[in-house]
Amino acid sequence: xxxxxxxxxxxxxxxxxxxxxxxxxxxxxxxxxxxxxxxxxxxxxxxxxxxxxxxxxxxxxxxxxxxxxxxxxxxxxxxxxxxxxxxxxxxxxxxxxxxxxxxxxxxxxxxxxxxxxxxxxxxxxxxxx
Numbered sequence: 001x002x003x004x005x006x007x008x009x010x011x012x013x014x015x016x017x018x019x020x021x022x023x024x025x026x027x028x029x030x031x032x033x034x035x036x037x038x039x040x041x042x043x044x045x046x047x048x049x050x051x052x053x054x055x056x057x058x059x060x061x062x063x064x065x066x067x068x069x070x071x072x073x074x075x076x077x078x079x080x081x082x083x084x085x086x087x088x089x090x091x092x093x094x095x096x097x098x099x100x101x102x103x104x105x106x107x108x109x110x111x112x113x114x115x116x117x118x119x120x121x122x123x124x125x126x127x128x129x
Contacts, residue, residue: 011038011040013032016032016033016034017032017033018030018031018032018047018051018055019031019032019033019035019055020037020055020058021043021045021052021055021056021059022037022056022059023059023060024039026041027039027040027041027042028040028041028042028043030043048072049067049068049070049072050067050068050070050072052067053065053067053068073129074129075104075127075128075129076127076128076129077125077126077127077128078125078126078128079109079123079124079125079126080123080124080125080126081120081122081123081124082120082121082122082123082124083120083121083122084121084122085121085122086108086110086111086121086122086124088108088111089111090108090111091107091108091111091112092105092106092107092108092112092125093105093106102128102129103126103127103128104127104128104129105126105127106124106125106126106127107124107125107127108124109123109124109125110122110123110124
């Protein structure tokens with residue numbers, strides 16, 4: 001469990017693969033790799049849809065099938081710094097797929113977080129997928 005447990009009454013199990021998730025009345029039963037179910041009031045899943053689909057397949061087959069149909073795409077974030085000033089006042093932009101299908105969008109970090117600029121006046125985060 002993480003240190004957040006004591007302060008907020010939340011259990012976090014990083015690095016513990018979920019092998020089963022069952023909706024109960026009330027709550028949810030979550031079984032991680034060691035095989036011991038944990039009973040929860042609520043569950044927030046950060047699993048990719050295709051992984052969550054496997055966890056609920058025996059209990060929620062229709063939902064599992066729908067989740068399995070969601071296409072999974074890896075996204076990488078690349079941070080760039082430039083010595084020139086970006087003369088734009090915006091959060092960022094999304095790029096249409098006909099421009100460059102590998103670049104999804106750009107966040108103008110130096111505009112939205114100017115207090116983090118340091119020595120480079122322009123910082124960008126590029127989403128590539």
